[in-house]
Each structure stands twice: as C-alpha cells, then as structure tokens.
Amino acid sequence: MFMMHPQFAPAQVNSLLKAAEDAARAIPPAFPLTATVAVNPFLGQTGKDLATTAALMARVAGIRVNLPRSDHAAKLRAGEITDADLTAALAAAASPLKPRDVAALKALIAVERAAPQALPTMAELATRADGTDWPGVIARAIGLWAAGHFDRGQALWSPAPGLSTYAAWRAWAVHDLTPEIAGLTGFCSHVAEAPDTAERAILRAAQSLGLTEASAGTAFHRLLVDLGGWAQHARWLLWEAELKGATDATLTDLLAIRLIWEEALLAHRPYLAGTWQQVTEAHAAPVMASADDVADAILQEAAERAQQRQMAAALVNAHAAKERPSLQAAFCIDVRSEVFRRALEAVDPSVETIGFAGFFGLPVRHRPHGTELTEAHLPVLLNPALTSTGHGSETSETEARIAARAVRAWGRFRQAAVSSFAFVEAAGPAYAGKLVKDALALGGKAETPEPAPRIEGGLTAEAKAATAAAVLKAMSLTTGHAPLVLLLGHGAQVTNNPHESAYHCGACGGHTGEVSARLLAQLLNDAETRAGLAAHGISLPDDTLFVAGLHDTTTDQITLYEDGFGPAQSARLAVPRQLLLRAAEMARAERALRLPGATAATITRRALNWAEVRPEWGLAGCAAFIAAPRRVTARADLGGRSFLHSYDWQADKGFATLELIITAPVVVASWISLQYYGSAVAPDVFGGGNKLIHNVVGGIGVLQGNGGTLRAGLPWQAVHDGAKLVHEPLRLSVMIEAPQEAIGVVLARHPQVAALFDNGWLHLLALKDGAVAARYRPGGSWEQLTETRHVA
Structure with a gap:
C-alpha cells in the first residue's frame, strides 16, 4: 500500500501521480524490431488540434510538427497550392488567431519561423553552467543499463533480472561510477538513499524540484521525451499489458529514474535554483497555440486540400462494372499494392x-x-x-x-x-x-x-x-466470384x-x-x-x-x-x-x-x-484511404499513394462492414500515415536516425552509433532520398462511398475515432457515384460540395 508523502496533501499527491500517468500516455508506443508496427507518434495528442500540438511539442521536445514555410512557398510558386486552397483552408480554421485574409496568410509564408526550443531540463542548465555534456552522460548511462534490462534475447547477460525496472536500475546505479567521474559527486549515495518505490521517488523529486500540480504535467512529459525510444518501448509494454487486461509500471519507473538525475544535479548546483524556477513557471503556463502555430496549421491544411483536388480529379474517371471477371486478385490495402493492381488490370482488363x-x-x-x-x-x-x-x-x-x-x-x-x-x-x-x-x-x-x-x-x-x-x-x-480468386498477402525480402x-x-x-x-x-x-x-x-x-x-x-x-x-x-x-x-x-x-x-x-x-x-520505399508517399467499389478507382493512376479498400455500401446491411472499416483499417492507416509524417517533419524525435550507423540493441530497436538513446520510428533513408523528402508529410484523406448519415452514426458510436477527424488528424470526404460529394466538419456536420471535382 502506498504511503502518503508527508509534504503533500492527499489531493496534491493524486494530482502529481495523475500528471505522471498523463505524461506516460502522451508517449507513443514503439514495437520491437521482430514485429515492427507503424505507430502514430501523436497518439497521445489526438485530443488536441495540430496548432495546439505544435505548441506542446515545441515546449516538451523542441520540434516543429509542420514543414518549413519555405516548402509551402515553393508549392505556391509551382501552382501545386492555389489561392483557392488557401482561401478554403483559412475559412475552415476556427481560431480567432488566424490571419485576417489570404493576403496576410501569404505574407506569413515568406517569413520563416525560427526552430523551436524546448524548455531546458536541469541537465541542460547544468551543461550551460559547467560545460559538461550532462544530457549525453545521462543518455549513455541509462542507455547502457537499459540495453541489458530490456534485452529480448540478444545479450549474453542481463543486469538484475527479475526485478522491477526501478529496482533494477537502483541496483545498477549504486555501483555505476560514471556520473561521479563526470563530476556529479555523491550520485551513488543519492541513488542509494532514494525512496524504495517509483511513486515515492516521483513525489520526492517533485518536492525537490519545486514542481507543482500545474507545472508537473509538461515537466514530466519533457523528461520522458528526453528518454527517447526507451520511453516508447516502455509505453509499448503498457500497451501490451492493457490489451490483456493488465497494467505495467515500467514507464512510470523510467520517469522516476530520470527525475532522480534531475534532483541530483540541482542539489549539486544549488546556484541554478533561480533559473530552474523560471523553467518550472514556464511549465505551469497553459499550453496555447500562438498565431504562428495557427497559420502553420492552415498552410498544412491548404497543402492537403491541394492533394485532395488531384485525387478527386482522378476518381471522376470511374467506369462501369464488368461482367464476370476471368480472375479476381485480392491484395492488402497497403499503398504498394495499388501499383501492382493497376498493372495487373492493364495486362488483362478481364x-x-x-x-x-x-x-x-x-x-x-x-x-x-x-x-x-x-x-x-x-x-x-x-x-x-x-x-x-x-x-x-x-x-x-x-x-x-x-x-x-x-x-x-x-x-x-x-x-x-x-x-x-x-x-x-x-x-x-x-x-x-x-x-x-x-x-x-x-x-x-x-x-x-x-x-x-x-x-x-x-x-x-x-x-x-x-x-x-x-x-x-x-x-x-459475396457475389460475382471469378473462376479463380487469388488471396495475396504481402511481405518484403x-x-x-x-x-x-x-x-x-x-x-x-x-x-x-x-x-x-x-x-x-x-x-x-x-x-x-x-x-x-x-x-x-x-x-x-x-x-x-x-x-x-x-x-x-x-x-x-x-x-x-x-x-x-x-x-x-x-x-x-x-x-x-x-x-x-x-x-x-x-x-x-x-x-x-x-x-x-x-x-x-x-x-x-x-x-x-x-x-x-x-x-x-515502403509506404512512403501515402496520402489517401479510399473505401469504395473498385470501379471508382480502376484505371486511375494513384501513384502508389492510396490505401484501397473494396467496399459496396449497398450490400452492407446494417453497415456493420462500414463500422469495421472506419474503426480498424482507417485507424491503422492513420497510424502509418502519421508515422511517416512524424519521421519526416521531426526526425530527431520521431525518426529512427541514420541507417549507416545503426546498431541493433536488445533485439528491440536500434542505436545511432554505439550507445545512448534508443531510436524509434522510421530511418531517415525511408523518407528521404539524400537530396529531398520522398514522403510528403500530409495527414491522411479518408474517402468513403457510403451515405453520410451512416458514416455519422458510426462516428457517434466511436468518439475516439471521431476525435481523429474532429481534431484534424484525418480528413473525411464522402463519395457518391465515384465523385467527392461532401466534406466532414468537426462536430459531426457535413459541408455539401456542389462541384465534386473541386474539393477545396
């Protein structure tokens, strides 16, 4: 049974531990290399819109969540983004901070924003003070221990097997002289005297660091981001446990470990207390999007509407269904299948x-x-x-x-x-x-x-x-079966x-x-x-x-x-x-x-x-998910950028299949799309690093070099060809041929899925007779489009 911390009232204890839990759930899971699965790196932020997420990630990770404005400017000059796209995106934005008109928005495009800077950790403040690379020391020390602790069969030896993550680290850290050699005198004793549970350690550190209920949330999030792929692997352990109806405390343990480092550094350098207080006060401020964040989100929306225009034009070329086919071939909806499907139908139109x-x-x-x-x-x-x-x-x-x-x-x-x-x-x-x-x-x-x-x-x-x-x-x-039906899974050699x-x-x-x-x-x-x-x-x-x-x-x-x-x-x-x-x-x-x-x-x-x-290229370039009869997309060159799910709503009594598509394949496709998006716009935090210097660790992930932080996400070579990005970071456009009312009923039954559309992580367009007929608006309404070829 957890005992109350003497310095905090019960409500404060609950709030601080709730902040730790929320920070843990703000981290995306990273699946091990043996069964890598694409994960939405913004999984913990789907309750926020893109502009607010930009403000949050700038604070806790120092990253941008949009392309540089120069990229949008280049598209505007090339005519890929039009004034109509900018106008429609501006009109769709609900924020009072948005530019007053398209001219003001275009003026902002010419002014590049400075790269965001995360609020500093205590380790970074100490580095500025004494010149020692404390973030590097911490990354190497934790990484060396974590590689053995989380090992899944690669290592010949694992430290303190059978202990919880927090206990195993303490057993290691009390004997690790690396921090003391680097200048953090007494660190081993500090670890030995730490509380015996992660929860107590978090509360003690919160008191030592002056973290309040208001500041703890993003301060904890900041430290978990600092742990990189180790935190994401721990989040996967929690994910797996919850799928089985259980739970896992590894991520909370890692937070406690990182907090012990922070309080040790502050105790060793008390002259930084005033500077650190300014940081905690900044963490206590509400996370709010700035006018620049809003403008960047509007530019992102305009780029996505431009892509939707191209897609809508291709879909209009739908043709009538054929007689009984000579052969049917069922492929995965994976975007790579689109190229082969188009080729196979071109070889034999039957x-x-x-x-x-x-x-x-x-x-x-x-x-x-x-x-x-x-x-x-x-x-x-x-x-x-x-x-x-x-x-x-x-x-x-x-x-x-x-x-x-x-x-x-x-x-x-x-x-x-x-x-x-x-x-x-x-x-x-x-x-x-x-x-x-x-x-x-x-x-x-x-x-x-x-x-x-x-x-x-x-x-x-x-x-x-x-x-x-x-x-x-x-x-x-259920009908119209060919004499031969191929069921083609896929893999990659x-x-x-x-x-x-x-x-x-x-x-x-x-x-x-x-x-x-x-x-x-x-x-x-x-x-x-x-x-x-x-x-x-x-x-x-x-x-x-x-x-x-x-x-x-x-x-x-x-x-x-x-x-x-x-x-x-x-x-x-x-x-x-x-x-x-x-x-x-x-x-x-x-x-x-x-x-x-x-x-x-x-x-x-x-x-x-x-x-x-x-x-x-894997799924690089993925931009759309289309659920419709094949006649809607057949003979349209979609460039290997679309997930294609066969669906005939007229044969779907009760719309059970529609519900399955929206709640499973659409969500999985969004994870893929957003993993590529995150790896492209924020490779330092959400990318896997440079393949040329990867080393596999523990059978769970890779290090860039011979130590430090585990790298999760896609390697840089998976999204970049050495000269430019090959994956255009766009939020997925979901196009479904089904009655708008039926789609709305499904979303009403699944609020977590609806949140993806309401907060702009996905776009939703309703098709009718192979053409775009309506656009979903946040809150469940639909904007009817009178000109189906132009979807802006």
Whole structure:
C-alpha cells in the first residue's frame, strides 16, 4: 500500500501521480524490431488540434510538427497550392488567431519561423553552467543499463533480472561510477538513499524540484521525451499489458529514474535554483497555440486540400462494372499494392482486383515451424481469437529445432568475450568471399515457405461457415466470384536490415501475410465451409477456386501456394502465373523511376544487397484511404499513394462492414500515415536516425552509433532520398462511398475515432457515384460540395 508523502496533501499527491500517468500516455508506443508496427507518434495528442500540438511539442521536445514555410512557398510558386486552397483552408480554421485574409496568410509564408526550443531540463542548465555534456552522460548511462534490462534475447547477460525496472536500475546505479567521474559527486549515495518505490521517488523529486500540480504535467512529459525510444518501448509494454487486461509500471519507473538525475544535479548546483524556477513557471503556463502555430496549421491544411483536388480529379474517371471477371486478385490495402493492381488490370482488363486488410479478417496467433513461440498475425488494435501452427512432422520439427540451436550456439560463440577475437583471426579469411558476394548482391536467397498452416484443434463446420461468411461480407465479395480468386498477402525480402518487419504487413502485426492468405484459401476451398455458406446467404460457384499467394513488394514477385491441390487444380494456375509475371515487369518499371539508382532490370537485386539502405520505399508517399467499389478507382493512376479498400455500401446491411472499416483499417492507416509524417517533419524525435550507423540493441530497436538513446520510428533513408523528402508529410484523406448519415452514426458510436477527424488528424470526404460529394466538419456536420471535382 502506498504511503502518503508527508509534504503533500492527499489531493496534491493524486494530482502529481495523475500528471505522471498523463505524461506516460502522451508517449507513443514503439514495437520491437521482430514485429515492427507503424505507430502514430501523436497518439497521445489526438485530443488536441495540430496548432495546439505544435505548441506542446515545441515546449516538451523542441520540434516543429509542420514543414518549413519555405516548402509551402515553393508549392505556391509551382501552382501545386492555389489561392483557392488557401482561401478554403483559412475559412475552415476556427481560431480567432488566424490571419485576417489570404493576403496576410501569404505574407506569413515568406517569413520563416525560427526552430523551436524546448524548455531546458536541469541537465541542460547544468551543461550551460559547467560545460559538461550532462544530457549525453545521462543518455549513455541509462542507455547502457537499459540495453541489458530490456534485452529480448540478444545479450549474453542481463543486469538484475527479475526485478522491477526501478529496482533494477537502483541496483545498477549504486555501483555505476560514471556520473561521479563526470563530476556529479555523491550520485551513488543519492541513488542509494532514494525512496524504495517509483511513486515515492516521483513525489520526492517533485518536492525537490519545486514542481507543482500545474507545472508537473509538461515537466514530466519533457523528461520522458528526453528518454527517447526507451520511453516508447516502455509505453509499448503498457500497451501490451492493457490489451490483456493488465497494467505495467515500467514507464512510470523510467520517469522516476530520470527525475532522480534531475534532483541530483540541482542539489549539486544549488546556484541554478533561480533559473530552474523560471523553467518550472514556464511549465505551469497553459499550453496555447500562438498565431504562428495557427497559420502553420492552415498552410498544412491548404497543402492537403491541394492533394485532395488531384485525387478527386482522378476518381471522376470511374467506369462501369464488368461482367464476370476471368480472375479476381485480392491484395492488402497497403499503398504498394495499388501499383501492382493497376498493372495487373492493364495486362488483362478481364481481371478484377480487390483491396482488403492483409490479415484477411482472421484474428490469428501463429506458431511457426520449428518453435513453440507464437506471433500475432493481426492488427495491434485487436486480440487474437484463433491459434494456427506451421508445424510439420515430428521429424521435421526436431530437425528444424536442432538447426536453430546450432545457429544460436554459433552466433554466441562468435560474440563471446573469450572466443570473439580468435574467431575473427581464424575465420576472417573464410568470410571474405561471403562479404564480397553480399556486397555485390549475389549472396542472398528467398526464405523457404514453411509447411501449410492450419488452425490448431480445427473448427466445427458451423464455425468454418460463420468465419468464411464474415470475411467474404467484409471483403464485399459475396457475389460475382471469378473462376479463380487469388488471396495475396504481402511481405518484403530484404537483407541485413534491422527494420525488415517494418516492410512487412502492418495488418499482420509486422509479419508477412502468407499465413493469413493460406489459412483463408484452405477455409474457402473446404467442402464443409461451402456447404454451410448457404445459411449465411452466400453461394460460391462450384468452379471457383481460391489460391493463396504472397506479393514480395521489394521485387514484385508473387508466389502462389498450392496447398492440397491436385494436378487439375495446379494446371489452372498456368495462365494466371504468366499474367502476374507481366504485371510484375510493369510494376517494377514504374517503381524504379522513384528509387535512386534503380532500373527495372536491377530492382530485384536490391532485396539481396546487404548494403542497400533503400531496398524499396515502403509506404512512403501515402496520402489517401479510399473505401469504395473498385470501379471508382480502376484505371486511375494513384501513384502508389492510396490505401484501397473494396467496399459496396449497398450490400452492407446494417453497415456493420462500414463500422469495421472506419474503426480498424482507417485507424491503422492513420497510424502509418502519421508515422511517416512524424519521421519526416521531426526526425530527431520521431525518426529512427541514420541507417549507416545503426546498431541493433536488445533485439528491440536500434542505436545511432554505439550507445545512448534508443531510436524509434522510421530511418531517415525511408523518407528521404539524400537530396529531398520522398514522403510528403500530409495527414491522411479518408474517402468513403457510403451515405453520410451512416458514416455519422458510426462516428457517434466511436468518439475516439471521431476525435481523429474532429481534431484534424484525418480528413473525411464522402463519395457518391465515384465523385467527392461532401466534406466532414468537426462536430459531426457535413459541408455539401456542389462541384465534386473541386474539393477545396
């Protein structure tokens, strides 16, 4: 039971601890490298608008959340942003601080703002006073300990295992002389005398540092931002715990640790008390957007409306639905699929492509071949309800595990303190050939697919039919089935890339979509499933065959799986394989134009090159999410920038599928979009740093160099080509073909999702007959657009 701190009244204690909790939830989670998932870096600020968030992040992180005004000025000169865009964005702004007219707004564009400066920490004040790089000392000291404490199997040794984060750090810090050598005399004693719980430490530090209920909120937030990816990893631990109905105190522990450093520095340099008091007073001031913050948010809005105009013009070219297609191919909604889908339909106009989240609606926890560990192959917003396995025969499992143990033992031998130098001396020459081959992209090979996955324990006939019906309805694929339906998950083949899972399927938890596609194809080809679908109002033609596949987004090669197929079924795939090869050539030719140094002929080698920092662009450029029948977007060149989700509202009785789309795929797409946005506009805080000097730590993330703060987010090379940004930071424009009333009902039932639109983190446009008909306004109203081609 927590005992009341003697210096604070009960209400003050509760307020300070609530401030610590709020600061923790203002930090975005960072998923480990084994299953990297895009996260909205502004997840804790979705209750605020962009201008207010700009004021907050300037205070606690010293970053801007918009592009420099010079970028908007360049777009204005090039005609990409028009006066009509500026006028519409200005009219939509509700702030009384906005410029009086477009002329005033354009005048501000010519005046670049100075880079924001965060309120200083005590460590930064001490650095200014004595010249010692205290932020660097703290980052290295905490980073060295945290790398071992949070390790997920990479390290050979972990300090104080089994203890809480706060207790483990104290056990380490009382013996770490680094701070005292740097000049912080008595730090070990200070740690030893610290309170025994994180909560008490936070309260003691609040008293020592003069933090009040008013100032603690952003002061705590500032210190957690200072911890970088370590704080974000701790936030992920809390996220994971809460998904399971539990909780986790790691992030609060880290805050207590960082506060102990702050109070130690102030105690050691009491002459800084007056300066520090000015900082705490600044933290106590309410966070309010300035006129400049408002103007920058309006410019951002204008850039997004300009992009929406281009998108609306492309959608007007919709064509009528075709007769029964010769082939249907369902791809993930991932923006990279848009290029391939367009190419495939161009190769054969009788082909119809479909867009759906890459886990294909199967909430699966998967146990791969050769291990008992499980992986969640579904969006991180959901909990798995099914368990699948890729285990083969007992003999193959034993062989796989022995091989895995041998690899691990060999790796540990190479890293061990006694053998590492001898290993280099003895084995170095033998590795020379391998290094040359890898450097020339000649040494890699694609992964071998594991045995066909299956649901553990199986499903009853009723469960099979119910699951299949739910998926087909969500895909708007209840009628008009082609003779062949390809279910194509996606993944990315890369080499020597710590962020490999970031190129895989976000809807599959940072894994490839192979397992989900193969499970669904088996389910839909199952005789019991088909017999039970009639009870759900769905009838599959007898000649319809579902085929699983995997789209390699780095090479545009597609692998088809013939799980349980006989010779006759396999023979039916000959023509589709040729179509896919021709479409792949077209897709590679288009993608090569964007990749530095690539040609259509060499693009596949990037997947094998261990030195390639840009194997592909991932989801860079993502700007829109469109939920509509394919006829709305078919033959429109959307430039690989749109998430395309197939949806027919007229077949959606009760709008259950609409609700699913708005609350799951739209939210996941917004996380992706905003991760790219944050990594582009604020790479120092929300970006992963420079790939060229990355070192993997703990199996959870990367350091830039050989120590310091964990880096979360996308590497700079994922958003920048060396000369300019390749990802234009725009908030996602969501376009849905459905009645406005139905969309409004869904948002009313999900206020957290509505907040994304109400506070401007997403745009929402309603489509009608393939054209933009209305724009959602904060609070739930709609602005009807009389001219559908112009959406400003």
